[in-house]
Amino acid sequence: MMNIFSKTKETDYTIIIGCGRLGASLANMLSDNGTDVLMLDKDEAAFRKLSSSYGGLTLEGDARDISTLREAGIEKAKVVVSVTNDDNTNIMVAQIAKELYQIPYVVCRLYDPERECVYHEFEINTICPAVLSANEINKLLGSSVYHMEAQRA
């Protein structure tokens, strides 16, 4: 499958911020595919979610602290994914990565759908679980339940 790592650049160094279920799953996936990953979380216990086959690095620290981002090697990253459980943190990190370090690929999770539209304008890729889930549920229902009801009527 083609993804951004197939496209360019000698290094694929990827920083993931937030080792929750989403961050850990992504880190495991990328690491299994041979990507050079660093997982950053402020809570060391969160790293337990990484699989035993995870071959990347871990760093304990607060992503709101720029010195932590520097310690993570943000200046050499090709990809930064910020998926903490705090929208403000994710937005702040995404803006630092994009504006200050010109990271080519920046993705952040936003819980608040209203903010998602705003950040599209800044060319920050946002993932909003509520919107994604609503679209998927709508697709499932649209192609079966409502269609069948209409045919029956």
Ligand code: AMP
């Ligand atoms: P979840 O809500 O399960 O996706 O987990 C979110 C993760 O983000 C948790 O493991 C938190 O410890 C982590 N987290 C939240 N805020 C920060 C922060 N400022 N810096 C680093 N990690 C964070």
